[in-house]
Structures are given as structure tokens and as C-alpha cells.
Amino acid sequence: MVLAVSAAASAAVFAGLTRYAPRIPGPVFWAAASACTAIGFGCSLLPIADWRIVSLLFNIPFAASPVLLFAGLQRFYGGKPHDGLVRLLIAAGVGATIVFTYLWPDTLTRIAALSLVIIAGYGASAAAPWREPVGPGRTVARLVALTFLAICLTILVRAAFILVLAPAQVGWAPPELGVLNSITWIMDLLVVTLSAPMLVLAVAVRLLASLEAEKRRTEASEAQFRELATSAAVGIFVTDADGLCTYANPRCSEITGLPEHALPGLGWKVAILEQDLPEVFAAWRDAVRHAGRAVYNFRVRRPTGEIRWVRARPVALPSGDSKRNRFLATIEDITGLRNSYERIRELAQRLETVREDERRSVAHALHEGVAQDLVAATLDLNRLRAEAGDNAAIIEACDEVARAIDKCIGDLRELTNSLRPGTLSHLPLVTAVSQYARQFAERSGLRIDVTESVAFPRLGDAARLVFFRAAQEALTNVARHARATHVAIALEADDARLSMTVSDDGIGIGEQELDKPNALGLLGIQERFAALGGGLSVRGGTPRGTVVTVFLPIADL
DSSP, rough: OOHHHHHHHHHHHHHHHHHHOTSSSSSHHHHHHHHHHHHHHHTTSSSOHHHHHHHHHHHHHHHHHHHHHHHHHHTTTTOOOHHHHHHHHHHHHHHHHHHHHHHOOOOOOOOOHHHHHHHHHHHHHHHHHHHHHTTHHHHHHHHHHHHHHHHHHHHHHHHIIIIIGGGGGGSSSSHHHHHHHHHHHHHHHHHHHHHHHHHHHHHHHHHHHHHEEEEEEEHHHHHHHHHHTTTOSSSEEETTSSSSSEEHHHHHHHHHHGGGGSTTTTTHHHHHHHHHHHHEEEEEEHHHHHHHHHOEEEEEEOTTTEEEEEEEEEEEEEOOSGGGGGGEEEEEEOOHHHHHHHHHHHHHHHHHHHHHHHHHHHHIIIIIIIHHHHHHHHHHHHHHHHHHTTTTHHHHHHHHHHHOOOHHHHHHHHHHHHHGGGGGGSSSSHHHHHHHHHHHHHHHOEEEEESSOOOOOOOOOEEEHHHHHHHHHHHHHIIIIIOOOOEEEEEEEEEEEEEEEEEEESSOGGGGGGTTTHHHHHHHHHHHHHTTOEEEEEEOSSSSSEEEEEEEGGGGO
């Protein structure tokens, strides 16, 4: 009973190791081996009259136990016994047990033969830990091997007792025979009880060695990171999940102008310009929430009062627990790039202004010059036709020239309206866009609807013009590329901004289309709105098509 309880306790310990140290190979086999041992000892206590059944129930688990133990030790110490071989050995042990039980003529020699089979299994199990190379786990491995050799010794002593002494017990005094039998059972109890702690100790040594190795790798990796970060051309800092800075490289200090000792903790946030703090915190919280990447620009104020533009790229460093995640961010000084971009934007805006002035000038010249001349030619032609009398040839020629002049006047009016819509100066924006959409629909065959949910306030020339140009560009793109049949233009206004959305039912494009070389029209519109404090967005429609939205903040009008 004591041996059965001890083996069951060992099985429970190994099962716990399997759960709490799942990466350590071996404990699952040891748990199965100890369970077999417990079952074997437990079956010996069953009140069954047939000695063959008792023998089978006792010896079959003991035949499987050393094989499972051997497989677990092989895996634990680096070997990889094939699962098929393990099953074959267990089947061989069980088969030998059944054969010996029913076919072996002599009971005592049968028990001795079964004991030799079990000794072979435990002896093979001791070989794997004995071959452990020099290292922190070698001493414990040798103790494990000696423990299983001790198991072999106790089984051998018991086999000798049964084979040699039991037949001659008539010549022995019963007290002496009982003492020897008790000694062998005590030896069994000791080795079964010691085997589990030895294996647990071996697992503990393995775990400690793994932790030490992992610690050394982590320290080496951290040292390499610090060395690379120190020499990096961009600022690098690391924060915890609460936003407290735990590391900042020297470049961070150069960019912010703060000394290195002032950056840890919340010191890095002191450098951020007050107006940009809400946006920076929102972007950082978004990175924390989604454990992803982000890119955002903000301004820092150096101790000298100088304002610098900075681009930050935070990325989450997952730790398995979102509350303990760390975040690494790189920052770079983009002040020069920003200034260059602003200068380019100013030049582009100036160029656009010059273009609009030229368009207005050309439109005025066409309207006041060529158009008036064509109207005068029409009047002269009508007079000539009237003087022709009944001359059919002259009348026909006059009609043909009149039709050609009318076509020229129509084309000229369309060209003039395209260069500088006259309706913009005296009509509401929605009316000007509606008139242009109607003319465009006649030429392109598209069905175009223009709606205004809330009346736009009176806009300045620049704001009216960028909205109108955006509608022109969007409709041109739809006609050229979208293969659409319907376009909806919606003008909307609220307390914060004015917006115009152009959506179609075509094949659709996405935000990435703005990066293509041939997207100059949309890029120009984007820059014109950005110059006025607004923006442009492009997204796919539902279920298909494209949605282009432009907007201007009311505060900037």
C-alpha cells in the first residue's frame, strides 16, 4: 500500500511538471511510468483467487513502466526515441509477461525471468542520464542514473531471494526470513520514493540553466541594442505601458535639447509643444490600444525657445501581457524637410494663383475679344444674307458660315466657362456646381446628382474656387477612369467644417492612388485645400466605386 501511494504521488508531481513546465520534454512519460507502478502495486492488493490474473495485473504495468521511463529520460537528455519503437517495446514487455505467466512451468523461475526483463528496462533508462556531458546538470544526472541502478539492484535482490532462498525456506527460521523480506521491501520503498525527487531536481537544474542562458542572451541583446542605439542617427526611446520613458539614446537629447537625465519618466513629454500634446497623446494611446505602428509629426520646444518639427514612429514590443507592453519609438528632426516642403507648397500655391490669373485673363480676352468679334461676324453675315435676295447659292453659303460661327461661339463659351466660370462670381456654389455638372453630363453621358444638405455660407473667391476645381477634377477622373454610370455630389456644412463628397459607382480606387505619378490632378487639389487648412481623402465606396471628400474648416475661412 505504501509503495502504491508513493508511486501515485510521484505521478501527480510529474503531471504538475507537465502542466507548469510544458517545454521540458520527459515529465509526461515519467507521470505515465509512475502511474503504471502505482497500478501494479495497487493490483497486488486485490483479493483475487486466480494467481494468473493477479500476476498479470501486477506485472503488465511493471513491464510498461521502465519503457515509458526510458522514453522520457531519452527525450529529457536530448535523445529522440521513435514513438513506434516505444509502443513496440511496451507491446513486447506485455507479451513477454503474458507468455511467462501462462507458459512458464515453474513459478519461481518465471518471476525471476520477468524481473530480468524489468531490470533491462531500468538499466537502459539509467544509460541516458549517465552519458550527460560535463555541465551544471551532470551531477544530478549521475544521481538519477544511480537511482535507477538502485532500482535494478532491489529487483535483482528480490529475484534472488525468490529464486534461491524461498525454495529452501524450510531450513530457515521464520524470523530471519521475515527480516530479509522486510529489507527488500524497504529498499523498494526507498528507491521508488527517491526517484521522483531526483527527476524533479533534474528538471529544476534544467530550468535554472535555461533561465541563466536566457538571461545571458537578453543581456547580450540589450547591450547590442544600446550600442546600436547610441550610434544611431535617429532618436530612440523606450516607454512602458504607462508612457514612462525607461531609455533614451543621446540623439533624443540632441533633438529635444534636454539633457539625457531629464528624459526618463515623463520628462520626454515636457519638450512637446503644448498645442500638439492632445494629438500626440491620442496617437500614442492608439498605438497602445492596437499594439501596432503609427507615424505622426509634432513640434518640440527646445530650452532655447527654438521650435523643431519631429516625426515619431512608435511600435509595440509585446510581452504576452498587454498591461506590461513596452513601446519603442524612433524620432527624427524633420524641421529642414518641413521647411522645404512649406516652401514648395508656397511656390505651388503661388503657381496656382498665377495659373488662375492667367485663366481669368485668357477667359476675359476670349469673351471680350474673340467672342465679340464672332458676334459681330454673325451680324454682318445676317446683313449679307438679307442683301442676297433670291440668290440661293449665297443664302446657302451664309447659312453654313452661320452654323460654323454658332458652333465656334458655343465652344468658346464652354472653353471660357472651363477657364473661369462666370457663375462663381455671382451665384451660390451649389448652383455653379450644378450648372457645370449638367453640362458635363450632356458631354459624358453620366447621370450626375448634386445635393446640398445645409446651405453653404457665403464663401470667399479662393474657397469657392477650390471647391469648384475639386468638382471639375473629380468628374474628369470619373469620366476617364471609373467606367461609372452615376455620380453623386453632396455639399455638407456643420459648425466645424464645409465638405464636398463626390461618389461614383465605378471600378473604384483607394488612398494609394494618390502616390501614383499620374495622380497630379488629385494631388494638386489636395495641396490647394491643405494651403487653406483643409484636406482631401479618397476611399473605396460600398459596395463599389470611389468616394472623394474635400473639406475646409470653418475657422480657417
